[in-house]
Amino acid sequence: MENIVLKDQVCLTIPMDRDMELVAAKTGSVLAELNHFNEEQTEEIQLAIIETCINAFEHSQSEDRTVIIKYIVKADELECKITDHGVGFTPEDQHNSIARRQEIHSEMRKRGWGLEITKTLMDEFDIESSENGTTVSFIKRMAS
Amino acid sequence: MANKFDIQIRAEQGYAILETAGYLNDALGEQLSKEAQKLIEKGYTQLVINLDKTALINSIGISILIEIIEALEERSGTLNFCGLSATQERTFRMMAIAKYAGIFPDEKAAVANF
Numbered sequence: 001m002e003n004i005v006l007k008d009q010v011c012l013t014i015p016m017d018r019d020m021e022l023v024a025a026k027t028g029s030v031l032a033e034l035n036h037f038n039e040e041q042t043e044e045i046q047l048a049i050i051e052t053c054i055n056a057f058e059h060s061q062s063e064d065r066t067v068i069i070k071y072i073v074k075a076d077e078l079e080c081k082i083t084d085h086g087v088g089f090t091p092e093d094q095h096n097s098i099a100r101r102q103e104i105h106s107e108m109r110k111r112g113w114g115l116e117i118t119k120t121l122m123d124e125f126d127i128e129s130s131e132n133g134t135t136v137s138f139i140k141r142m143a144s
Numbered sequence: 145m146a147n148k149f150d151i152q153i154r155a156e157q158g159y160a161i162l163e164t165a166g167y168l169n170d171a172l173g174e175q176l177s178k179e180a181q182k183l184i185e186k187g188y189t190q191l192v193i194n195l196d197k198t199a200l201i202n203s204i205g206i207s208i209l210i211e212i213i214e215a216l217e218e219r220s221g222t223l224n225f226c227g228l229s230a231t232q233e234r235t236f237r238m239m240a241i242a243k244y245a246g247i248f249p250d251e252k253a254a255v256a257n258f
Binding site for chain 2: 018019021022025040043044046047050051054110111113114116117120121
């Protein structure tokens with residue numbers, strides 16, 4: 001693992017190995033606590049990081065088998081940018097995948113929740129994907 | 145790096161409680177599913193899963209909990225959860241688990257609502 005710490009930014013590279021998402025989540029948790037996020041918001045940030053990392057582990061088909069997590073700390077928010085160098089996906093791929101899962105399972109479908117959970121828990125959410133990889137970005141703002 | 149987890153089981157008259165500790169991922173989920181299956185085979189169809197000592201859960205772990213719900217439904221059984229954090233409860237509700245299993249603040253309430 002390589003870590004880069006700047007004044008308001010931390011960058012962490014993790015291997016796509018078992019439970020490495022916990023390393024990314026714990027780092028996010030520490031940064032959230034240092035920035036005075038409450039316990040519930042800190043847990044939401046951890047879960048969003050876990051789900052996004054697992055998604056990259058499972059679906060990116062990345063040859064370098066690493067995920068880069070950039071944490072950007074601002075006065076009242078924490079932004080995470082989670083990048084893999086995998087094959088990427090299009091919005092159509094994502095839509096078809098969700099539609100297929102909904103046909104197979106009822107509303108209590110088992111898999112395919114990761115990015116949906118992240119999107120729901122965070123205040124802003126964005127995906128940039130190409131054949132060179134995918135970056136999922138999200139922002140959590142401090143509760144007023 | 146191995147994630148440390150533990151499951152404590154308490155079989156009572158007519159129901160059983162499974163108390164987890166550690167990160168609920170695929171590994172703990174599979175272990176939990178095996179223990180629940182053993183209890184179901186012994187005739188326990190009213191189960192409580194206490195997540196009070198599980199601070200983090202991922203969606204793969206939750207998907208295995210859904211399999212336990214389905215196994216109990218086949219025997220007309222019931223699964224009640226307790227000890228969830230606010231975020232965990234929100235995630236369970238998002239994934240529609242709350243429609244098929246009970247969510248209660250503590251073991252006493254979970255057992256009282258079978």
